[in-house]
Every structure is written in C-alpha cells, then in structure tokens.
Amino acid sequence: MIISLDLSSDVPIYQQLRDRIVEGIAAGTLPDGESLPSTRQLAADFGINFHTVNKAYDLLRQQGFVRLNRKTGAVVGATASDEAFVADWTARARTLLAEAVAKGVHADEVLATCRAVLAGFDNQQGDESS
Amino acid sequence: MTTTGVVVHLVLTALLLYLAWLTPSLSARTVRFGVRVPDDRVDDPVVQRETTRFRTALLISGVIIAAAGLGLIFTAGVALVPAPVLAQVIVWYLLYFRANRAITAAKQDQNWYAGKRQGVTADTSLRSDPPRFPWAWLLLPILVVAVSAVLGIIRYPDLPDPMPVHFDAAGNANRYAPKSVGSVFTVVFLQAGLTLVLGAIGVLVFRGPADVDPSRPAASVRAHREFVARLGRGFIVFATLLDLGLLATDWAMWSGAPQVGVLLPLTLGPVLVGIAMLVIIVVQRNRDPEPDEHTGLSHRDDDSNWIGGVLYRNPNDPSWFVQRRFGFGWTVNIGNRVALVTCAGLTVVVLALGLLMPLILR
Numbered sequence: 001m002i003i004s005l006d007l008s009s010d011v012p013i014y015q016q017l018r019d020r021i022v023e024g025i026a027a028g029t030l031p032d033g034e035s036l037p038s039t040r041q042l043a044a045d046f047g048i049n050f051h052t053v054n055k056a057y058d059l060l061r062q063q064g065f066v067r068l069n070r071k072t073g074a075v076v077g078a079t080a081s082d083e084a085f086v087a088d089w090t091a092r093a094r095t096l097l098a099e100a101v102a103k104g105v106h107a108d109e110v111l112a113t114c115r116a117v118l119a120g121f122d123n124q125q126g127d128e129s130s
Numbered sequence: 131m132t133t134t135g136v137v138v139h140l141v142l143t144a145l146l147l148y149l150a151w152l153t154p155s156l157s158a159r160t161v162r163f164g165v166r167v168p169d170d171r172v173d174d175p176v177v178q179r180e181t182t183r184f185r186t187a188l189l190i191s192g193v194i195i196a197a198a199g200l201g202l203i204f205t206a207g208v209a210l211v212p213a214p215v216l217a218q219v220i221v222w223y224l225l226y227f228r229a230n231r232a233i234t235a236a237k238q239d240q241n242w243y244a245g246k247r248q249g250v251t252a253d254t255s256l257r258s259d260p261p262r263f264p265w266a267w268l269l270l271p272i273l274v275v276a277v278s279a280v281l282g283i284i285r286y287p288d289l290p291d292p293m294p295v296h297f298d299a300a301g302n303a304n305r306y307a308p309k310s311v312g313s314v315f316t317v318v319f320l321q322a323g324l325t326l327v328l329g330a331i332g333v334l335v336f337r338g339p340a341d342v343d344p345s346r347p348a349a350s351v352r353a354h355r356e357f358v359a360r361l362g363r364g365f366i367v368f369a370t371l372l373d374l375g376l377l378a379t380d381w382a383m384w385s386g387a388p389q390v391g392v393l394l395p396l397t398l399g400p401v402l403v404g405i406a407m408l409v410i411i412v413v414q415r416n417r418d419p420e421p422d423e424h425t426g427l428s429h430r431d432d433d434s435n436w437i438g439g440v441l442y443r444n445p446n447d448p449s450w451f452v453q454r455r456f457g458f459g460w461t462v463n464i465g466n467r468v469a470l471v472t473c474a475g476l477t478v479v480v481l482a483l484g485l486l487m488p489l490i491l492r
Binding site: 001002003004005006007008009030034035036037038040041042043044045046047048049050 | 246247248249250251252253254255256257258339340342344347348351425427430432444446447448449452
C-alpha cells in the first residue's frame, strides 16, 4: 500500500499515518493478517523520526486495528467494534456532520457523500479480490 | 611504456568525462544538480540553462585537462597518470557546485516551493513483498571462478618454478615468483573475493530504502522495483565479466610462457563492457513515460540536510544510507551516529589491513 504524508498539513504526521492505515484496512489494500513494516523500516522509507511511526503504531494497537506479534511485528487484525467504540465513533461523526450542517451543506448531499465514500471502500475491496 | 600510459590516460579521461556529462541523468528526477525542485520545475529554464553551461564547461575543461595530461606524461613520466584524473574530478565537482548554487538561488528568488504541499511517501509492499534478489544468477560468476580453479589445478603440475606472475601491456612477463598454491591461485582468490563483494553490494541494493516521489508514487515504486532488479542482475553480470577478465590473466600465468601476446585488451575489455552496462542501467532509471498521476504533493524540500550537495546529515532519518546527489551510488547519513561510527570503523579496518597485509605476507 502506498502511503503519502502531507508535511504541510496541520494534522500531525503520526495521526495522518494512523488515518491512512485505517483507510487501507477499510479499502482492503491492507488485508487481515498482513504484516506492517517495522517502525524503523517505515521511518527509514519516509525519512522521518521513528518515534513518529511508533506513536502511530501505538495508537493503532490501542484502538484495536493491529495486533503486535512478537515474531512478525505489527499485523493487521481489526477487532470487532464494541459499544464503547460505537459510542465514541458516533460522537465524532456527530461533530463531523455538525460541521456540514453549520456550513449549510444540504442533508441529501451529506448522505450522498457518505454513501459514495462507503461505496469507494467496497469497490476497492472488490478490485483487490478480483 | 609511454604508449600504454597515454592510452590508459585517454581512456580514463574519456570515461570520467562521460560519467560527468551524465551528472543530470544520474540523480533522481526532482533533484537537479543536488537541489530538490518541485515536480513542475524539473524542466525549468534555469535548470536547462545550468545543464547546458555545466556540459559546455565540462567539455572545454576535459579537452584542456586531457592535453595537459599528455604533456605531463611525455615530460614527467607515466607515474603522473592519476594527476589529470584527480584534476578532472575536482573540476567536475566545482562545476556541479556552481550549478547547484545557481539553481538554489533561482529557487529561493522565485520561491519555487510557494503554495506547494510537501510530502513524503512510502510503499509498505516494498517491505511485505520486497523485490527478490536473483540468487540463481550468481551461478554465472561462480561458474567462471570454478572453471578458473579447475584449470589452475590441471595446469599446476606442469608449471615452471619460478613462474611468471605479472605481465606488461604487450604480454611480456615482467615479474616471477616461486611456485606455490598462493602464487598460482592468487588471481582465483581475487576472483572469488570480487564476486563476494559485488554480490554483497547487490543484496544491499535490494535492502535499501526506496526514495518514492510523492507526486507520482505508483510510477516511482514501479521504477524502483525495476531499477533494483536490473541493478542486482547488473552487479552479478559485472562480477562475471570481471572474473572473465581476470581469467585471461590466470591463463597467461598458467601458460608458463614469458610471452603471451595480447593480454591487456582481454583483461580490460570485459571490465569496460561491465562499466558501460552499469552506466546504461543507472541512466535508464526513471525513464517512465509521463505517468497520469496527480497527487498534488511535491517531494519535501530536503536541501537543508545536504551539505554542499555531497554530505547527508539528518539525525531524524533512521536510514544508514541514502542515494547520493553527486555522481551515483549511496552515501552514509552522517547524522546517524551508529551508521557513521560503523562506517568509519570499517574504513579504518580496511585501511589497516591494506597497510599491514604486505608486511604480514612478506
């Protein structure tokens, strides 16, 4: 999976890395059981501090998107969503939707965008398996 | 003797001049004379002007140095052959540095990075599914070394004692040594050692981090995979050619005759073919036709990590080696203390061995 980090963005690099990996898992470009490069390797490939990569991996592990395997390092394996996750995710979605409504984006447009994004993940998953 | 010196001088100068001429093609696409430029400035008029200037000045200086070198050889002898080569390298770097300064100035004046989103890109598949080193190809040089060893064993009983071990360019023996396993198989050991070293470099090339261009990631990952695979095979073929060239020397030694006819072309020919092949592989890198990728990201402006366009210092980069900007190859990250200490230590060990070896072997 190709991961690009925008260094001019306001979003911290570790957060961007974490987001891209979660998106990769959703799109199926990082299938279940796939091992991620070691923090040192990935940091060397990006040419960034390895603590940054470590922080992103830590976050992914805490949030249950990857497991740490003693032999193979970080392995993709998202845990099923539980109540706490759904509650937290709903709160964040609420903020995101509020932003759209506050800016006057129409409800239909918001829903259409949500559907398009979800379909996008599905499509890529189809591409991967074919 | 002088004729050989003149030929070697002219061949070396031409080879070096050609390599220097290729300077703009040897670096990554968005590195122009050691300056990182955004994707849309790769063919900027300033860059084109500096490339023309660099090449014109290089040709003029090359002709002058070649002529001066000839004069030097005729007046002071062949021992001075390295002097013009050294002068050529210095001029090469000075011209490069001049172009580097000019492009840096234009970049700052016109603010080339204004409004550009700078990024870094990596491909996890290069780690999870890395390009495979072509181990099977290693059979080629190993076969040549094995054939050399077998030939040596067959010839051993018939060899005179002392036997010729060194020849001049015309193929006349000019040094003899007592017959022993050491003297008969010196070149075979050299062949095996070279094969080992070049094979190891090939493996290291496969392990090195890829410099993925954020403005066209998929194309640059594709190019990296292809380049690494070709360079790996290239190093093995180069080792095979070197071994073949050395086999000519083996054969001359093992004929036991004081006159073996043409030797230098047989030894140097394969080496030159090998160097030409490696140069072609390097120059053809990044020759992907315009890819249809518009990520909106530019490679990050990392000039501040480069001192004079030659030394790389970035304590935040865990890489030990990065691709060089001047010439071709890799350079150590002097900001990484472990890498620096290891490389300095290895250099000291190799130098010490080189100095002590003649004393030990005496």
